[in-house]
Amino acid sequence: MRLNRRSLLLGAAAAFIPASRPELTHGIQFGELAPDGAVVWTRADRPSRMSVEVALDPEFRRIVRRVPGPVLTPETDGTGELKLDGLPAGQRFHVRVTAQDLDGRATSAPVVGEFRTAPRRREDVRFVWSGDVVGQGWGINPELGGMKIFAAMAAREPDFFLHSGDTVYADGPLSESVVLPDGRVWRNVVTTAKSKVAETLDDYRGQFAYNLLDENVRNFAAKVPLVAQWDDHEVVNNWYPGEILDDDRYTEKRVDVLAARAFQAFHEWMPVRRADAVDGRVYRKLGHGRNLDVFVLDMRSYRDANSAGTAEFERILGERQARWLVDSLAASRATWKIIASDMPIGVVVPDGRLIEGVANGRPGVPAGREAELAWVLRELKRRKVTNTVWLTADVHYTAAHHYSPERAAFTDFDPFWEFVSGPLHAGAFGPNALDPTFGPKAVFVNAPPVANTSPMQGFQHFGEVEIDGRSRELTVHLRGANGRALWSTTLRP
Numbered sequence: 001m002r003l004n005r006r007s008l009l010l011g012a013a014a015a016f017i018p019a020s021r022p023e024l025t026h027g028i029q030f031g032e033l034a035p036d037g038a039v040v041w042t043r044a045d046r047p048s049r050m051s052v053e054v055a056l057d058p059e060f061r062r063i064v065r066r067v068p069g070p071v072l073t074p075e076t077d078g079t080g081e082l083k084l085d086g087l088p089a090g091q092r093f094h095v096r097v098t099a100q101d102l103d104g105r106a107t108s109a110p111v112v113g114e115f116r117t118a119p120r121r122r123e124d125v126r127f128v129w130s131g132d133v134v135g136q137g138w139g140i141n142p143e144l145g146g147m148k149i150f151a152a153m154a155a156r157e158p159d160f161f162l163h164s165g166d167t168v169y170a171d172g173p174l175s176e177s178v179v180l181p182d183g184r185v186w187r188n189v190v191t192t193a194k195s196k197v198a199e200t201l202d203d204y205r206g207q208f209a210y211n212l213l214d215e216n217v218r219n220f221a222a223k224v225p226l227v228a229q230w231d232d233h234e235v236v237n238n239w240y241p242g243e244i245l246d247d248d249r250y251t252e253k254r255v256d257v258l259a260a261r262a263f264q265a266f267h268e269w270m271p272v273r274r275a276d277a278v279d280g281r282v283y284r285k286l287g288h289g290r291n292l293d294v295f296v297l298d299m300r301s302y303r304d305a306n307s308a309g310t311a312e313f314e315r316i317l318g319e320r321q322a323r324w325l326v327d328s329l330a331a332s333r334a335t336w337k338i339i340a341s342d343m344p345i346g347v348v349v350p351d352g353r354l355i356e357g358v359a360n361g362r363p364g365v366p367a368g369r370e371a372e373l374a375w376v377l378r379e380l381k382r383r384k385v386t387n388t389v390w391l392t393a394d395v396h397y398t399a400a401h402h403y404s405p406e407r408a409a410f411t412d413f414d415p416f417w418e419f420v421s422g423p424l425h426a427g428a429f430g431p432n433a434l435d436p437t438f439g440p441k442a443v444f445v446n447a448p449p450v451a452n453t454s455p456m457q458g459f460q461h462f463g464e465v466e467i468d469g470r471s472r473e474l475t476v477h478l479r480g481a482n483g484r485a486l487w488s489t490t491l492r493p
Contacts, residue, residue, distance in 0.1 A: 035120045044108065088117065090289075097113075138178070302321055380413070
């Protein structure tokens, strides 16, 4: 389905267009939730200044804050964000955003949203996580109501959403229609940016703009703060630093050049501040009261080249990030430490004949990237870090994996859980094989019968974590596209 000219311009990181007054083209997003506020994001169709009002009521009769925001210009594709701070913890606020012409003569229609600041004390927490959006050629299909799984997540009323990567598929062009094996036809909304692989900065911007064309996504973003991390498809499939592509679709073969453009677009179009990341990029810690700390990883930017995984030691986190993770977990006083990993640990993820993930598919002592993860797990045991839970996506099915030294070749670690969820809106695959090095056991798996099962056929998933403020018990629900729980478990601290 081709959009009309106006929709294309607004939906695909377009050039600015003249209008009687500014227009906020892609709604608002919240991110980087904190006890005293959050990041507020928007985009305007022309140079203008962002303005934010914060109120205690949806009618905006009790406004508690008016904050001028940045000037929205073509240099950032019209996007901009404002860090709200100084608000009381654990309280719901309503937000109204406008954009004003630089000459002050015209103001946009407002867009509104709401969020609850993070608590400081030991309170109930609920959040959702998943990954993989608009992958394998499955885009926005208006005939099916768009990406309705975002409405199902919104219905759970989570405090925030952890996006585990593949937030866009910059290497996955869309066609207007796809014929399914049973003869049904899937029809995509297609923009200029989504009709080819992304190479230029504007191409990458258009990937993020596309997802916000979906009403379900915009409504969700206006109510649920985002914690975003990236994986490979924000740039190109299975990429690693220094890679030179062997792909005729690309005129720019240097992945480092493509990654720099994707990195800029990611930070322009996501409510993520570079100042909040340890390295100014992605990995960081977010606190959510005394019961929860979230440690967001970047397994993409500092990895060694994909290989057979047989070398004695290879990086997937990089030395600085690995040490930061261990030190930060050891310093955390939160009951639960969620490690947001963009790739699973024990699931074998191949890259042709090479290894894309951590596990190398071979039993025995840790080798390749497994050796770096073994160091992390050993250090956590040595420092007596308890109550760690790993959350991930990437492999396009949902599963619960329990890791134990009793079943492992490498035994110098404490048992832990890893929960996998996805895809949100992409082809469903799996299940993949498990590598025995760290002793994983698949306690639950829900995967499709054939590869690249479309969203129309099901097997889209998100996960949910609930922490009881009093008992401090943590409950995980693995849910289907309609929000129904497929499997649940409760962990005691």
